[in-house]
Amino acid sequence: MSIIEARGLSKSFMQAVKEPGLGGAVKHLFLPRHIEKVAVKPLDLSVEAGETVAYVGPNGAGKSTTIKMLTGILMPSAGTVSVNGINPYKKRMDNAAQIGAVFGQRTQLWWDIPIVESFSLLKDIYQIPGAVYKTNMELFTEMLGMSEFIHLSARKLSLGQRMRADLAAALLHNPPILYLDEPTIGLDVSVKQKIREFIKQINQEQNTTVMLTTHDLGDIEDLCKRLIIIDHGAIIYDGSLSEVKARFAKNRVIFFQVGSPMPELYAQLAQTPGMKLAQQSAQEFSVSFDRYEYTASEVVGRVMRYGEVVDFRMEDTNIEQVIKAVYDGKLDLTGTGE
Ligand SMILES: Nc1ncnc2c1ncn2[C@@H]1O[C@H](COP(=O)(O)OP(=O)(O)OP(=O)(O)O)[C@@H](O)[C@H]1O
Numbered sequence: 590m591s592i593i594e595a596r597g598l599s600k601s602f603m604q605a606v607k608e609p610g611l612g613g614a615v616k617h618l619f620l621p622r623h624i625e626k627v628a629v630k631p632l633d634l635s636v637e638a639g640e641t642v643a644y645v646g647p648n649g650a651g652k653s654t655t656i657k658m659l660t661g662i663l664m665p666s667a668g669t670v671s672v673n674g675i676n677p678y679k680k681r682m683d684n685a686a687q688i689g690a691v692f693g694q695r696t697q698l699w700w701d702i703p704i705v706e707s708f709s710l711l712k713d714i715y716q717i718p719g720a721v722y723k724t725n726m727e728l729f730t731e732m733l734g735m736s737e738f739i740h741l742s743a744r745k746l747s748l749g750q751r752m753r754a755d756l757a758a759a760l761l762h763n764p765p766i767l768y769l770d771e772p773t774i775g776l777d778v779s780v781k782q783k784i785r786e787f788i789k790q791i792n793q794e795q796n797t798t799v800m801l802t803t804h805d806l807g808d809i810e811d812l813c814k815r816l817i818i819i820d821h822g823a824i825i826y827d828g829s830l831s832e833v834k835a836r837f838a839k840n841r842v843i844f845f846q847v848g849s850p851m852p853e854l855y856a857q858l859a860q861t862p863g864m865k866l867a868q869q870s871a872q873e874f875s876v877s878f879d880r881y882e883y884t885a886s887e888v889v890g891r892v893m894r895y896g897e898v899v900d901f902r903m904e905d906t907n908i909e910q911v912i913k914a915v916y917d918g919k920l921d922l923t924g925t926g927e
Pocket residue numbers: 602603604626627628646647648649650651652653654655
């Protein structure tokens with residue numbers, strides 16, 4: 590059985606509808622009006638132990654609501670959910686022992702006590718054996734570079750330091766499942782890298798299942814093998830990241846600057862299947878091509894036959910562009926997942 594299993598899982602909220610101004614507020618007091626907002630439509634989800642899953646979607650798509658149902662913070666409106674055999678909402682204590690969670694916008698550390706003492710409290714709360722605690726503290730301090738701030742209180746930490754401390758706190762008890770909600774939000778490149786490396790290592794060495802929501806698509810490329818896209822509360826794609834890349838990020842573009850205009854080349858390219866010309870000026874143009882049909886050297890060689898190439902650079906379509914196209918409604922992935 591999968592480590593995370595949801596069937597028909599959904600969540601609706603009652604949202605207050607208030608007319609603007611004081612009059613509206615008074616009216617709402619005596620005659621409150623609500624509408625039902627379906628945040629997550631009935632969804633099915635199975636995640637195997639050790640998987641790394643990116644759960645992405647535009648703002649308001651229902652990502653956090655799903656994660657909150659899986660972590661037991663929110664009670665589902667309908668459907669069933671089982672996490673490592675436990676109903677997370679009904680058995681919150683048992684569930685807490687088997688999950689680690691990092692919500693990028695909030696901390697689970699005590700605000701006014703040194704980080705190292707927060708860790709020590711967590712050791713008691715989770716009843717972490719001394720040897721496990723010692724090993725993890727050493728490993729996490731080293732990998733996340735925590736020694737410089739471990740004696741400070743959470744209040745005094747920078748965002749990057751706090752995120753590292755939060756990640757360590759979430760994993761101290763060796764949970765088999767790690768939920769990450771925007772774990773790299775607002776962080777600089779080097780801290781992001783540190784956090785990604787750490788998550789990767791924990792996943793590989795301890796087979797920790799990782800479920801990640803993020804708007805930073807670099808997190809996905811670095812960490813996740815599986816991609817789930819949710820939009821308006823419904824899953825619109827569930828499949829491997831590499832498949833999406835192979836099918837939709839298959840184009841490469843080479844930008845050329847040439848010594849003189851090449852009208853014959855332009856005419857020829859216009860008729861070549863699998864290649865597309867986009868002209869910026871008489872001497873600047875780009876050729877996009879299917880990287881499974883042509884090699885970059887074939888394309889460059891073809892252009893060079895028509896005249897002098899002053900400069901060129903190449904770009905791959907990356908997963909970021911593919912997902913942006915899905916969010917913008919320009920690419921439909923429905924039916925392409927597993
Ligand atoms: N407690 C709540 N009460 C009423 N509506 C809510 C509540 N929580 C979420 N919603 C609504 O449910 C929808 C989904 O919200 P959710 O936070 O799950 O989106 P998200 O995908 O995590 O978005 P973001 O990327 O902006 O964090 C939104 O329309 C939101 O306004």
